[in-house]
Amino acid sequence: MNNSEIKILIDKINAYDRIILFRHVRPDPDALGSQLGFKYALQKYFPNKAFYAVGSMTDNLSFIGEMDEVEDETFKGALAIVLDTANAPRIDDERYQLCSEMIKIDHHPPVDQYGILNIVNTDSSSTSEMIYEILLNIGFNTIEINTAIARCLYIGIVGDTGRFLFNNTSNRTMEIAADLLNYDINHTEMINQMSERDLKSIRFQGYVLQNFTFENGVGFIFISNEDLIKNEISSQEASLFVNTMADVKGIKAWAFAVQEEKEIRVRLRSKGTVINELASKYNGGGHPLASGASVYSLEELQTLKHELIQLVN
Numbered sequence: 001m002n003n004s005e006i007k008i009l010i011d012k013i014n015a016y017d018r019i020i021l022f023r024h025v026r027p028d029p030d031a032l033g034s035q036l037g038f039k040y041a042l043q044k045y046f047p048n049k050a051f052y053a054v055g056s057m058t059d060n061l062s063f064i065g066e067m068d069e070v071e072d073e074t075f076k077g078a079l080a081i082v083l084d085t086a087n088a089p090r091i092d093d094e095r096y097q098l099c100s101e102m103i104k105i106d107h108h109p110p111v112d113q114y115g116i117l118n119i120v121n122t123d124s125s126s127t128s129e130m131i132y133e134i135l136l137n138i139g140f141n142t143i144e145i146n147t148a149i150a151r152c153l154y155i156g157i158v159g160d161t162g163r164f165l166f167n168n169t170s171n172r173t174m175e176i177a178a179d180l181l182n183y184d185i186n187h188t189e190m191i192n193q194m195s196e197r198d199l200k201s202i203r204f205q206g207y208v209l210q211n212f213t214f215e216n217g218v219g220f221i222f223i224s225n226e227d228l229i230k231n232e233i234s235s236q237e238a239s240l241f242v243n244t245m246a247d248v249k250g251i252k253a254w255a256f257a258v259q260e261e262k263e264i265r266v267r268l269r270s271k272g273t274v275i276n277e278l279a280s281k282y283n284g285g286g287h288p289l290a291s292g293a294s295v296y297s298l299e300e301l302q303t304l305k306h307e308l309i310q311l312v313n
Contacts, residue, residue, distance in 0.1 A: 125161050265292065
């Protein structure tokens with residue numbers, strides 16, 4: 001992320017009356033935090049332009065903010081800014097294709113550079129951290145950032161750093177978080193809201209703990225449609241428990257597979273071994289230690305599992 005990229009970003013925003021902000025499907029706190037935080041900041045910086053945030057919302061993260069209802073006609077001739085999304089097929093709301101031009105802002109490894117401008121910083125803890133730096137670069141300062149912006153960016157950083165436990169937490173990450181805490185964002189309440197689960201979800205967590213397997217340092221579980229029905233939980237809700245196995249002594253990596261309508265979505269996590277290349281082999285990608293993949297049969301899922309075991313050993 002350099003000054004020339006930021007200049008092009010601002011020039012493009014200046015060239016459009018309507019700017020629509022997108023992010024990835026099955027949003028996490030960073031996707032929503034960066035999307036909404038950037039929207040609120042741009043509305044303040046460009047008061048005469050129209051900004052919209054689109055995509056489906058997940059119930060447990062609705063406290064971060066609301067999405068806009070946008071008619072198809074609004075997308076035509078608009079500028080699309082896509083946040084926290086490594087590849088175009090994962091953009092939530094296919095109407096991005098109606099927009100005139102598209103800009104990507106992301107911290108994932110650049111597998112798919114789909115925009116006319118791709119602002120990518122893999123050293124950043126999160127896209128929310130990148131948005132904070134962009135705001136400073138375009139003329140914002142800590143006085144101009146308000147509570148609405150601060151709470152979105154803070155929860156995004158908290159989410160993607162695992163409450164500052166992951167190794168993507170840098171000195172700069174902590175400095176930015178400290179700056180954002182100067183605002184009345186009630187960070188304890190937000191983190192509690194992010195972590196809250198209803199009773200059926202907590203019981204599902206127990207189901208995961210009772211049924212995952214552990215082999216040669218690798219944890220594994222497959223949640224079938226039958227498992228979802230039995231536990232009265234959706235595939236999206238189930239995915240929130242990807243790190244349930246993380247504290248097992250001796251675990252090196254784990255695969256959390258959930259059956260969805262057209263695929264088996266596999267969330268891969270590691271404590272040291274780089275796994276995003278394995279994920280890319282199976283229709284996915286992501287961070288070196290946290291990635292996602294998609295397979296289309298139980299046989300393919302078993303092959304992925306065995307390759308993960310081989311990789312970490």
